[in-house]
Amino acid sequence: MTLRIGILVFDDAEELDFVGPWEVFTMANEMAKRMGREAPHAVRLVAERDAPVRCAKGMRVLPDTTTGQCGALDVLLVPGGQGTRREVNNTALLEWIAATAATATWTTSVCTGALLLTAAGPAKGKRVTTHWAFVETLRARNEASEVVANYRYVRDGNIVTAAGVSAGIDMALWLVGEWHGADFARTVQRGMEYDPAPPYQGLT
Amino acid sequence: MTLRIGILVFDDAEELDFVGPWEVFTMANEMAKRMGREAPHAVRLVAERDAPVRCAKGMRVLPDTTTGQCGALDVLLVPGGQGTRREVNNTALLEWIAATAATATWTTSVCTGALLLTAAGPAKGKRVTTHWAFVETLRARNEASEVVANYRYVRDGNIVTAAGVSAGIDMALWLVGEWHGADFARTVQRGMEYDPAPPYQGLT
Numbered sequence: 196m197t198l199r200i201g202i203l204v205f206d207d208a209e210e211l212d213f214v215g216p217w218e219v220f221t222m223a224n225e226m227a228k229r230m231g232r233e234a235p236h237a238v239r240l241v242a243e244r245d246a247p248v249r250c251a252k253g254m255r256v257l258p259d260t261t262t263g264q265c266g267a268l269d270v271l272l273v274p275g276g277q278g279t280r281r282e283v284n285n286t287a288l289l290e291w292i293a294a295t296a297a298t299a300t301w302t303t304s305v306c307t308g309a310l311l312l313t314a315a316g317p318a319k320g321k322r323v324t325t326h327w328a329f330v331e332t333l334r335a336r337n338e339a340s341e342v343v344a345n346y347r348y349v350r351d352g353n354i355v356t357a358a359g360v361s362a363g364i365d366m367a368l369w370l371v372g373e374w375h376g377a378d379f380a381r382t383v384q385r386g387m388e389y390d391p392a393p394p395y396q397g398l399t
Numbered sequence: 400m401t402l403r404i405g406i407l408v409f410d411d412a413e414e415l416d417f418v419g420p421w422e423v424f425t426m427a428n429e430m431a432k433r434m435g436r437e438a439p440h441a442v443r444l445v446a447e448r449d450a451p452v453r454c455a456k457g458m459r460v461l462p463d464t465t466t467g468q469c470g471a472l473d474v475l476l477v478p479g480g481q482g483t484r485r486e487v488n489n490t491a492l493l494e495w496i497a498a499t500a501a502t503a504t505w506t507t508s509v510c511t512g513a514l515l516l517t518a519a520g521p522a523k524g525k526r527v528t529t530h531w532a533f534v535e536t537l538r539a540r541n542e543a544s545e546v547v548a549n550y551r552y553v554r555d556g557n558i559v560t561a562a563g564v565s566a567g568i569d570m571a572l573w574l575v576g577e578w579h580g581a582d583f584a585r586t587v588q589r590g591m592e593y594d595p596a597p598p599y600q601g602l603t
Contacts, residue, residue: 211422211591214458218415218564221456240458247461252425254418254444255461257451306592327592347596359592360422364565369598381599387415388510388531388563391595392551394573395585 197234198374201241201268201295203308204258205288207251207278211360212305213240216272219367222386223375230382235375241265243288251276262291270370271299274363275306275326282311289315301370303355305363312356313338321351326359364389401438402578405445405472405499407512408462409492411455411482415564416509417444420476423571426590427579434586439579445469447492455480466495474574475503478567479510479530486515493519505574507559509567516560517542525555530563568593 200220202213217238224234242248242258249255273292282288289311296302296317304312309325310333312318322341325333334342343349348357348366357366368389372380404424406417421442428438446452446462453459477496486492493515500506500521508516513529514537516522526545529537538546547553552561552570561570572593576584 209422210418210425214414214418214422217458218413218418218456221414222564225456238457252422252429253442253463254421255463257459257461259457259459327589347594359590360426361568361591361593361595365596365598372598377599384597384599385531386563387565389565389595389597390551391565391593391597392569393588393593393595394569394576395581395588 197237198269199267200236200238200270200272201260201265202238202272203274203292204240204242204248204250204256205278205282206249207276207281208248208274209251209276209306209360210254212274212276212308212363213272215361215364216305216367218387219364219371219383223371223379223383226379226382226386239265251278262288268295268299270301271295271303272363273302273304273308273311275304275308275310275329275359279307279310283314293317299353301353301355303357303366303370305357305366306359309333309339309342309356310336312354318351318354318356321354322349323351323354323356324349324358325356328359402440402473403471404440404442404474404476405464405469406442406476407466407478407496408444408446408452408454408460409482409486410453411480411485412452412478413455413480413510413564414458416478416480416512416567417476419565419568420509420571422591423568423575423587427575427583427587430583430586430590443469455482466492472499472503474505475499475507476567477506477508477512477515479508479512479514479533479563483511483514487518497521503557505557505559507561507570507574509561509570510563513537513543513546513560514540516558522555522558522560525558526553527555527558527560528553528562529560532563
């Protein structure tokens, strides 16, 4: 069965927050194809309107569908970025996130996307993580039961939240392993040549 | 002085190949702004035509400028992806790459983008790397002096080539360190929370 994966995009969403997981989920399709298997994922960018989205750092992407038209999802992914500070007051979008999460198997976020998951409801009372620089702000909102720092991703039931920006790649690979097994996820990781070597060691 | 960075995009370019470095170069602007400094980079997506580009895994992006209009660049980055197999026969594009590289301070590629740099000329006779699965194919073309495997990025003079897909992030951070110093590059790395933890260890 093909998993219906919706990746939310909005103005000022952070580019790598959503393109990292996009690459993981779609590379899984490519690897499956090469193995003679059916594509395991139907991955779409979902926006409120059918119009170009201008991301946080200026990249413009076209959504594949809209919140009104995309229908039920098996997996929802909400990226972060400066735009979350505006969207957290967008009642219509929060209601869509809550309704979509209610029937999704997995609801996930990257970076400050956790803010939208706690505000909208799905991550209320859950243990979550977010970008390191946003941990205290999210704690102060008192919506999550706990906001942990220094983990790449945190699972609480069917809610999975990733740390800042690049952490979405790690979370997405972990999800692929949960869904399709470790051997297949390793193949996807290898397809992306994801054997990272940050030039600067340690983040502090 | 602001570095003019052009990231080439074409149909079937691999999404993370160019969005990884885009995130690094533009996060550098964000970090500089927060430190009260001028943005060090003017980063643009460059395509042959002013029309949406459909990437290898289906994401559609809008270019910021065209090869005809973008003018001289300080840094050229050429991504890989299935589209390189078509573009390697696109004489007009190869000529643009050669002309742009001739006046650029740095000419770089990610993944199979190395194929376009060797075919176009800038990386002919140079030591390069590429996606692990493409190393033998690139060697067989006898254009590079050497095609090395198992390095995240390789510098030969002002040509820097990265390994597959995710390796562009490591290369871009290294470039930021070369241009602006290690302390600043570390700040950019921290802004992206780039402390990766691939769920599956080792690529073999």
